[in-house]
Amino acid sequence: xxxxxxxxxxxxxxxxxxxxxxxxxxxxxxxxxxxxxxxxxxxxxxxxxxxxxxxxxxxxxxxxxxxxxxxxxxxxxxxxxxxxxxxxxxxxxxxxxxxxxxxxxxxxxxxxxxxxxxxxxxxxxxxxxxxxxxxxxxxxxxxxxxxxxxxxxxxxxxxxxxxxxxxxxxxxxxxxxxxxxxxxxxxxxxxxxxxxxxxxxxxxxxxxxxxxxxxxxxxxxxxxxxxxxxxxxxxxxxxxxxxxxxxxxxxxxxxxxxxxxxxxxxxxxxxxxxxxxxxxxxxxxxxxxxxxxxxxxxxxxxxxxxxxxxxxxxxxxxxxxxxxxxxxxxxxxxxxxxxxxxxxxxxxxxxxxxxxxxxxxxxxxxxxxxxxxxxxxxxxxxxxxxxxxxxxxxxxxxxxxxxxxxxxxxxxxxxxxxxxxxxxxxxxxxxxxxxxxxxxxxxxxxxxxxxxxxxxxxxxxxxxxxxxxxxxxxxxxxxxxxxxxxxxxxxxxxxxxxxxxxxxxxxxxxxxxxxxxxxxxxxxxxxxxxxxxxxxxxxxxxxxxxxxxxxxxxxxxxxxxxxxxxxxxxxxxxxxxxxxxxxxxxxxxxxxxxxxxxxxxxxxxxxxxxxxxxxxxxxxxxxxxxxxxxxxxxxxxxxxxxxxxxxxxxxxxxxxxxxxxxxxxxxxxxxxxxxxxxxxxxxxxxxxxxxxxxxxxxxxxxxxxxxxxxxxxxxxxxxxxxxxxxxxxxxxxxxxxxxxxxxxxxxxxxxxxxxxxxxxxxxxxxxxxxxxxxxxxxxxxxxxxxxxxxxxxxxxxxxxxxxxxxxxxxxxxxxxxxxxxxxx
RNA sequence: GCCCUGGUGGCGGAAUCGGUAGACGCGUCGGACUUAAAAUCCGGUUGAGGUUAAACUCAGUGCCAGUUCAAGUCUGGCCCAGGGCACCA
Numbered sequence: 001x002x003x004x005x006x007x008x009x010x011x012x013x014x015x016x017x018x019x020x021x022x023x024x025x026x027x028x029x030x031x032x033x034x035x036x037x038x039x040x041x042x043x044x045x046x047x048x049x050x051x052x053x054x055x056x057x058x059x060x061x062x063x064x065x066x067x068x069x070x071x072x073x074x075x076x077x078x079x080x081x082x083x084x085x086x087x088x089x090x091x092x093x094x095x096x097x098x099x100x101x102x103x104x105x106x107x108x109x110x111x112x113x114x115x116x117x118x119x120x121x122x123x124x125x126x127x128x129x130x131x132x133x134x135x136x137x138x139x140x141x142x143x144x145x146x147x148x149x150x151x152x153x154x155x156x157x158x159x160x161x162x163x164x165x166x167x168x169x170x171x172x173x174x175x176x177x178x179x180x181x182x183x184x185x186x187x188x189x190x191x192x193x194x195x196x197x198x199x200x201x202x203x204x205x206x207x208x209x210x211x212x213x214x215x216x217x218x219x220x221x222x223x224x225x226x227x228x229x230x231x232x233x234x235x236x237x238x239x240x241x242x243x244x245x246x247x248x249x250x251x252x253x254x255x256x257x258x259x260x261x262x263x264x265x266x267x268x269x270x271x272x273x274x275x276x277x278x279x280x281x282x283x284x285x286x287x288x289x290x291x292x293x294x295x296x297x298x299x300x301x302x303x304x305x306x307x308x309x310x311x312x313x314x315x316x317x318x319x320x321x322x323x324x325x326x327x328x329x330x331x332x333x334x335x336x337x338x339x340x341x342x343x344x345x346x347x348x349x350x351x352x353x354x355x356x357x358x359x360x361x362x363x364x365x366x367x368x369x370x371x372x373x374x375x376x377x378x379x380x381x382x383x384x385x386x387x388x389x390x391x392x393x394x395x396x397x398x399x400x401x402x403x404x405x406x407x408x409x410x411x412x413x414x415x416x417x418x419x420x421x422x423x424x425x426x427x428x429x430x431x432x433x434x435x436x437x438x439x440x441x442x443x444x445x446x447x448x449x450x451x452x453x454x455x456x457x458x459x460x461x462x463x464x465x466x467x468x469x470x471x472x473x474x475x476x477x478x479x480x481x482x483x484x485x486x487x488x489x490x491x492x493x494x495x496x497x498x499x500x501x502x503x504x505x506x507x508x509x510x511x512x513x514x515x516x517x518x519x520x521x522x523x524x525x526x527x528x529x530x531x532x533x534x535x536x537x538x539x540x541x542x543x544x545x546x547x548x549x550x551x552x553x554x555x556x557x558x559x560x561x562x563x564x565x566x567x568x569x570x571x572x573x574x575x576x577x578x579x580x581x582x583x584x585x586x587x588x589x590x591x592x593x594x595x596x597x598x599x600x601x602x603x604x605x606x607x608x609x610x611x612x613x614x615x616x617x618x619x620x621x622x623x624x625x626x627x628x629x630x631x632x633x634x635x636x637x638x639x640x641x642x643x644x645x646x647x648x649x650x651x652x653x654x655x656x657x658x659x660x661x662x663x664x665x666x667x668x669x670x671x672x673x674x675x676x677x678x679x680x681x682x683x684x685x686x687x688x689x690x691x692x693x694x695x696x697x698x699x700x701x702x703x704x705x706x707x708x709x710x711x712x713x714x715x716x717x718x719x720x721x722x723x724x725x726x727x728x729x730x731x732x733x734x735x736x737x738x739x740x741x742x743x744x745x746x747x748x749x750x751x752x753x754x755x756x757x758x759x760x761x762x763x764x765x766x767x768x769x770x771x772x773x774x775x776x777x778x779x780x781x782x783x784x785x786x787x788x789x790x791x792x793x794x795x796x797x798x799x800x801x802x803x804x805x806x807x808x809x810x811x812x813x814x815x816x817x818x819x820x821x822x823x824x
Numbered sequence: 825g826c827c828c829u830g831g832u833g834g835c836g837g838a839a840u841c842g843g844u845a846g847a848c849g850c851g852u853c854g855g856a857c858u859u860a861a862a863a864u865c866c867g868g869u870u871g872a873g874g875u876u877a878a879a880c881u882c883a884g885u886g887c888c889a890g891u892u893c894a895a896g897u898c899u900g901g902c903c904c905a906g907g908g909c910a911c912c913a
Contacts, residue, residue: 215828215907222827222909229913247913260913302911327911337913345825346911417912535907608849609836613829615906617836621850628863629849635864674840684838687848694848701865767844772894774844812893818843822893 001641001739005634007598011731015113023745024118026074028521035071036525037063038504038564040533040541041078041125044104045085048111048590050573050580050606050618051534057603058570058612058680059532060117064727065676067118068751074525075118076507078125079105082133082496084162084178087429087468091461097429101128111590115599116730118747123510127499132506133431134452135516136499139548140434141445142555148194151443155264155331156422158186163465164426165190167495168419169223169540185288191433191492192420195547199224199416202546211566213613216538223539225417230401232338232410234259234311237319241267243311246333246415250404251396252340254385255361257351258320259311260304260337263287264330271322273308280305280324287326302327302350314409315400316386325350333415341375348375361385362393421544423495428459428468430493438480438487447481453489467491500541501548504528504563516557523559531564532612538569568680571615573606580618588618600729601627607682607728630732633693633725636700637718637736643705644740648715662758664695665717669754672724686728692721720752768793769820770802786813793819 018024039059042052056077063075079101086097093100105126112119125132143149157166161181165188170177195202203224206217229248236243243259261268263284272280283305304325312319327346328337341351341358351358362380363369369383382388388396404410424433432453434446446453456472463471470476470491480487502516508525509517533541542564549563572579575586593602605626610616637644650662671688675681696717705714719740726733726746737746760782766789768776776798780789790813793799799821806823813819 213829218828219908225909225912227912245913249913325911327913329912332912339913344913346913349911415912417909538908611837614837619836619850622836625850632864678840683836684848687838690848697865765844769843769894772843772892777844810893812843814843814894818894820843820893 001638003635003638005631005732007600007630007731008595010735011114011116011594011598011600014731014734015116018118019113022122023747024075024120025122026072026076026120028524030072032070032072034074034525035063035066035530036074036528037066037530038075038507038528038532039077040531040537041080041500041503042108043080043083043085044101044108046104046107048108048115050588050590051570053115053590053602054573054606054612054616055532055534055570056112056115056117057606058568058682059530060115060730061603061607061682061727062530062532062676062680064118064730064747065751067747068723068727068749070750074123074507075120076123076125076510077112077117077119077121078123078503078507079127080496080500080503081105081126081128082430082493082499084164084427084429086128087427087461090429091468094461096457098128111594114594115590115603118730123507125503125506125510127431127496127503128429130452130454131513132503133499135506136431136494136502137434137446137451137453138448139502139516139552140494140498141448141451142557143193143551144445146551146555148197148551149191150194151189151191153187153189154192155185156188156190157183158188159183162427163467165422165424167422167497169421169543190422190424192422193498193547195421195544196416196418198547198550199226199418200414201550202418202543205546205550205562208562209564209567212564213567213569216535216542216567216569219538220543223418223543227415227417229413229415230397230404230410231334231413232314232404234314234338234409236271236322237310237312238273239270239309241270243267243322243336244334245336245338246413247338249340249343249397250400250410251382251388251393252343252361253313253315253338253400253404254382254388255340255342255359256313256318256320256338257341257357257359258323258339260323260325260328260339260350261307262328262330262335263324263326265324265328265335268307268324271307271309276306276308280307283324290326302346302353304350304354314404314407321356323354331419332417342372343375343377345375345377348372359384365392421495421547423498424492425495426467426491427493428455428461430496431499432469433490433492433494435490436478436480436487437490438483438485440485441480441482441487444480444482444487450481467493469493497540497544501544502552504531504545505549505552505558519558522557526558527560527563527565530566530568532568532570534572535569542567568612570612571610573616573618575618593623597623597627598630598731600630600732603728603730604630604686608686609683611679611681611683613679629690629693630729632697633721633729634732634736636693636696637722637740640700640705640714640718641740643711643714644718645711645715646719646741648712648719650712650716659713660762661695661699661713661717663760663762664692665720666754666758667760668692668724669720669752670756670759673751673754682728689721689725689728692717692724696721722746723749723752764816766792767818768796768799769818770799771822772820775799775802782816786815789813789815789819793821 037059039055063073067073081101086101089100090097157171159166159176159181161179171183175182203221203226206221227248230250231244231246233242233244304323307322307324309322310319311322339347341347342360343362360369361384363383364380379393382391382393382396401410401412434453436444438444456475458472458474459468460471461468476489478487478489505517505522509521512518545563550561552558553561580587605623608626609622668688672685675685705711722733722736733746763779764782766778766780767774776796778792778796780792790811803823809822809824811821
C-alpha cells in the first residue's frame with residue numbers, strides 16, 4: 001500500500017466503478033424499512049457553488065448512514081430547470097434556452113459525480129422536459145376540475161425588468177425577489193391557485209411538523225396571518241350604500257369617530273360629494289403614482305381627504321364623516337376601516353393631524369378616564385359604551401359582535417393575510433398553461449389526452465415588451481377542443497414554483513408515462529423522512545409544496561397530508577464573514593477544491609466547522625487542515641497495513657479489559673452514532689474521528705505491534721474507524737478497504753455496534769468540591785458506592801487541610817461523578 | 825413596533841439530566857527529525873497574579889438580579905447581533 005495519499009486518482013477510480021455498477025440504485029421492492037433523504041433540487045445555473053456542496057454533502061452523509069443501518073434509502077436528484085436565467089441567456093446569445101439548460105445540466109452532473117454523491121440516477125427528473133411538464137399540466141387540470149384554479153382581473157405585482165407578474169411571496173420589500181427591481185401595480189387578468197382555501201389547515205398542521213424548526217414554522221404562520229374579529233356594517237347617510245369593515249376590535253365600536261376607505265375602494269366615486277370630488281380625485285391619482293415602497297413606508301406621515309358623506313354608527317346612532325386615506329389597504333379585509341383614534345395608534349396619529357374627535361371607551365382596570373397623549377391599545381374596562389360599561393373589553397369583543405349579529409349589522413369573521421397564488425408568467429421558458437380561448441365556447445381546458453402542450457420552437461427571442469412565446473404562430477393559433485372552431489392558445493406559462501411543488505413525489509416513480517406517479521409507490525416512499533435545504537425557501541417553496549400535497553390528497557392521488565416529515569435548514573456558506581457572492585468576489589470554486597485536494601477533503605471540511613443549521617465560514621486554512629487529516633488517516637493505515645487482519649477477533653470479556661484503545665473505539669461508535677441521531681451534528685462527529693485517530697496513533701507510537709492480541713486490537717480500531725468515516729470520506733475509505741484485501745464495498749457494510757459496558761472509561765475522575773468550588777480530582781473505582789466516594793473525598797489531604805477548623809453542614813454525592821462538601 | 829435565532833478564548837466551535845467550562849480543529853509558540861526547508865511527529869496555548877520551574881490563588885460563558893449545595897445550562901428584567909414580518913385595521 002502506497003504511503004502517500006493521492007485523492008484524485010482514488011476518487012476517479014471509484015466514481016467510475018460506482019457508475020458502471022449503478023451502485024446506488026434504489027429498489028422499490030425491499031424488506032428493509034424505507035428512508036427518503038432529499039436535498040432541494042438545484043436550478044441549473046451553470047456551476048455548483050459551495051452552498052450546493054454543503055447541501056448535497058449533508059444529505060448524502062445522512063443517506064449513507066441510514067443505508068449502513070439497514071434502511072432501503074431513496075436518495076434522488078433532479079433539476080428545477082425552467083426559469084428566467086435560461087431565457088435571458090437565450091436572448092443575449094441568440095441560443096435556445098433548452099440548449100443552454102442542457103449544457104448546464106451536463107456540466108453540473110459531472111460535478112455532482114465528482115463529489116461522490118450516492119444518487120439513484122435512474123430517478124433523475126428535469127422539470128423542463130416534456131415527460132415531466134406533461135404531468136405538471138395534468139396536475140393543473142386536476143386542480144382546475146377541483147375548482148382550485150381560476151382566472152381574474154386584479155391588481156398584480158409587475159416586474160418590468162423580468163417582464164412578468166410575480167406572486168405576493170416573490171415580492172421582497174416591494175422589490176422583485178430575483179432581480180431587485182422595484183415592483184409596480186398593474187391591472188391584468190391572470191391565473192390563480194386557490195391556496196387560501198387551505199389557509200386554515202396549512203396553519204393548523206404546522207403543529208404536526210415536529211421535525212421542523214420553529215423559525216420556519218413561525219415564518220409560515222405569520223405569512224398566513226390569521227386574525228379573528230368581526231365584520232360590522234355601516235349605512236351611509238346620504239346614499240343607499242352600506243360599508244362593511246373588518247375589525248379585530250369590535251369592543252371599541254362605541255369609540256368610532258370616523259371611517260376610512262382605501263383610495264381604490266369600489267364605491268368611492270359614489271361616496272364622494274361634488275364639492276369634494278376634485279380633492280378626492282387628486283388624492284387617488286397621487287396614490288396610484290406611488291410605488292409600493294413609498295406607500296408602505298411607516299416613516300411617512302399619514303394623509304387623507306374627506307369624501308363629504310357620512311356614516312351612522314348602528315350601536316350609538318352617532319353620525320361621523322367618511323374619509324379616504326392610503327393607510328387603508330384595498331386588498332385586506334373589506335378595504336374599509338372603522339377608526340377609533342383613542343385605541344389605535346394609526347387612527348390616533350391621523351385624528352391628531354386632521355383634528356378629528358376622540359372618544360375613550362376603554363380605561364385601564366381601576367383607573368379613571370383621562371385625556372390621552374397616545375392611543376391606549378391594551379386591555380381594560382369598558383366605559384362610554386352603554387350596556388357594556390364595566391365589562392372587561394376582552395369579553396365585550398364577543399358581546400358587542402353578538403349584538404351586531406342580532407341587529408343584522410355584523411357577523412363574526414376570521415381573516416387571513418395569505419392571498420391566492422398568482423401562477424401566470426408572461427415568459428417563454430416555463431410549462432405552458434394548458435388552456436385555450438374559443439370565440440364561441442370561451443375558456444376551455446386542454447383535454448388530458450392532448451397533453452403535453454409542447455413549447456413551440458418557432459419563437460423570436462429578440463422581441464421586447466411581450467413574451468417571446470406570443471411570436472409563435474403555430475402555438476397561438478389552434479382549434480377549440482369542444483366545437484373544433486378557431487381558438488387561441490393561452491400564452492402564459494406557469495410560475496416555476498408550480499413545477500417544484502411536486503417533484504419530490506415524482507421521484508417515487510420517475511419513469512411513469514401513464515400517471516405523474518403510481519399511488520402505491522408514492523404512498524410507500526412519502527413523506528420525505530429528511531428534507532435538507534436553504535432557509536430562503538421557508539415560505540415560497542415549502543408553503544406551496546404543503547398546499548400541493550394537501551390538494552392532491554383531496555383529489556385522491558395520494559394518502560398523506562404533509563410532504564416533509566423532518567426539515568433541516570442549512571446555514572449559508574460565508575467567506576470572510578459575508579455571504580459568498582459573485583458581486584463581492586469572495587466565491588470559492590468547487591472545481592478548484594476537487595482538483596487541489598479532492599472531493600473527500602471538500603466533504604470533510606464543509607461538515608467540520610459548524611453544525612449544519614448554522615452559517616459556515618469558509619477558510620483556506622480549514623481546507624488545508626482537513627486535507628492534512630485525511631493524509632494522516634491514510635498514513636496510519638498504510639504504515640500499519642501488514643498488521644491489519646480483516647477477520648480480527650476480540651474475545652469478550654477482553655483478556656485486557658482495561659485496554660484503553662478498545663474502549664476508545666466503543667466510545668467513538670457510541671458518540672458518533674448519537675451525534676448523527678441528534679440533529680446531524682457532523683462537526684462533533686468529525687472531532688470524534690480525530691480523537692479516535694489520535695488515540696490509535698498513541699498506541700502505535702507507545703508500543704510495537706507484535707503480538708496477535710496487539711494486531712487484533714489495532715485491526716478492530718482501524719477497520720471500525722474506516723466504517724465510521726465511510727459516509728463522509730467515501731472514496732478514501734473505499735480504497736483503503738479494498739487495499740486491505742476486501743472485495744466488497746465498505747458502503748455495503750453494517751454500521752458498527754458498541755458495547756455499553758465498554759463505551760465508558762475504566763475508572764472515573766471524582767471531582768471534589770467545597771461549597772461548590774472544585775478543590776480536588778481523584779481517580780476512583782467506577783463501582784464505588786456513595787458512602788465510599790464520600791470517604792475517598794474526605795480522605796484527600798487537600799480537602800483535610802481546607803476543612804481544618806470548619807464544620808460540615810452537608811455533603812452532596814453525585815454517583816460516579818462528584819462530591820460537594822458544604823462547610824462553615 | 826412584533827416574531828424567530830443567536831451571544832462561550834486570537835478564531836470556528838464543544839459541553840445528554842443543572843455537576844471538572846473551553847472537547848476537536850485553525851492560528852500561534854516551543855521541541856524532535858533534517859545540511860536546510862517542506863512534510864511529519866511530540867508538547868504548551870482563557871485571563872490576571874504567583875513560582876527558577878511547578879504547586880497554587882483569584883476572575884471568567886453579553887449585562888443586572890434571583891433560585892440552588894452547585895448555573896454556560898433554570899427564572900425574571902435588560903443590552904447587542906443576524907434573520908423574518910410590518911399602516912393587515
